[in-house]
Amino acid sequence: MAIVAKPREEITEEDIAFLRENYTSTGGLLPNAYAGGAFYTPTHVARFVIEALRGLSGGAFAPGSRFLEPSAGSGVFIEHLPQDSEVTALELDETSAKVTSLIYPHANVITGDAFRHDRRDYYDYVIGNPPYGVNLDIDAAELPDSFDTLRITKGRAKGKSEVAFIELAIKTVKPGGYIAFVLPLGLAYANYAEKVRRMLYETCWHVATIGLPGETFALTGTTIATQILIVRKAPPGTPLVPTVEKRWGSNFKRGGYDDITEFNARFLLGQTPAYFAKVTDIGYDKDGKSTDKWGDGSTQLDELLDDLTDTLMRENLYPHIPSWHSIKDVSAFMFQHANDSGDGYREASHVYADGPYRWNELTLGAGSEIDGVSTFDFEWQDRIVAEYYAGSALEEAA
Known part of the structure; x- marks a missing residue:
């Protein structure tokens, strides 16, 4: 594109307006919006991610909130962030990075490899749609610290992009901060993702997993099924504790109470x-034809925002027998399993037949208490985070 090729001092306000209007997340600069494993995110998906985080943050982002987008592309997520936030955008592709820096001058756009970024426990939110299936090959000496998801071979750090980006997010987000990524479904079961599933399980609270249909990225030339994963980093030292429910039954089948502790379920x-x-x-649809029957531009993602803006729906959904029981691995509880045959999915497909489906899966309990706190208390995490920072402040004062 001629505008991007210009020296920065020759780019006019009209040029920037043209980029903003015409360079969309579906690929104004890159063929089929695909570049080395990166499928550029549809605008309404990026908007949903930001609005969901806004809802989880009490309806508004605190002034000066710190955001990291480690695979920024054209900046489609940044478009929906408040102007007073501190935004850091990392992008390997020079063209995309330049476009992003022109459209969003308030963002600190860094061109280069995201894995050289060395801020740790810093950001309030880490967001994005990291590349899928790219075989990373990085000079290990240039990494600021070690990555469990990368193996070192002859001085080179190698591994799959999506798992390494998740580890980077966990490293960079601060305790109590949120990570929201668009990810491939394969993370739920792939052997190469076992370490990062365990890492998420041991360091982060699960907030939501939202499955997206194959048509989501149809405009970018693929029908790969994806999911939005939202987690919150727990303070260091937060213990894994056993579930307090020992027997639980199927709400879909109305019965079949079984011992659910046999797989050492702790959270x-x-x-x-x-x-x-x-x-x-x-x-x-898969051909890009609108299915908006009401003509108002809303999608099923918009219907889900209320669930994340307040806790009413999440508090009242039946906590089903978890689908991870089908693979006997509690560390995978953040992802859906059982090929859409789990209790929660099946009941939701009947109750919410027109979509979107939504359901809960059992973790620590169904309202039973742990040390006097209800397992349905959605302010519990906030108190744990507040106590952590209060303790840190006391240590610094001492």
Whole structure:
């Protein structure tokens, strides 16, 4: 594009306005919006991610909130962030990085490899749609610290991009901060993702997993099924504790109470029931034709925002037998399993037949108490985080 090729001092306000209007997340600069594993995110998906985080933050972002987008692309997520926030955008592709810096001058756009970024426990939010399936090959000497998801071979750090980006997010977000990524479904079961599933399980509270249909990225030339994963980093030292429910039954079958403790189910203290949703219509079909029957531009993602803005829906959904029981691995509880045959999915597909489906899966309990705190208490995590920072402040004062 001629505008991007210009020296920065020759780029006019009209040029920037043209970029903002014409360079969309579906690929104004890159063929089919695909670049080395990166499928550029549809605008309404990026908007949903930001609005969901806004809802989880009490309806508004605090002034000066710190955001990291480690694979910024054209900046589609940044478009929806408040102007008074501190935004750091990392992007390997020079063209995309330049466009992002022109459209969003308030953002600190850094061109280069995200894995050289060395801020730790700093950001309030880490957001994005990291590249999928890219085989990373990085000079290990240039990494600021070690990555469990990368193996070192002859001085080179190698591994799959999506798992390494999740580890980077966990490293960079501060305790109590949120991570919201668009990710491939394969993370739920792939052997290469085992370490990062365990890492998420041991360091983060699960907030939501939202399945997206294959049509989501149809405009970028792929029908890969994806999901939005939202987690919150727990303070260091938050213990894994046993579930207090020993027997639990199927709400779908109305019975079949079984011992659910046989797989040593433990979760981070403060973990609420795991919230899942499945979008069945993203707003267009595989050919890009609109499916907006009401003509108002809304999609099923918009319907889910209320669930994350307040806790009413999440508090009242039945906590189903968790689908991870089908693979006998509690560390994978943040992802849906059982090929859409789990209790929660099946009941949700009947109760919310027109979509989106939504359901809870059991974690620590269904309202039973742990040390006097209800396992349905959605302010529990906030208190744990507040106590952590209060303790840190006392240590610094001493």
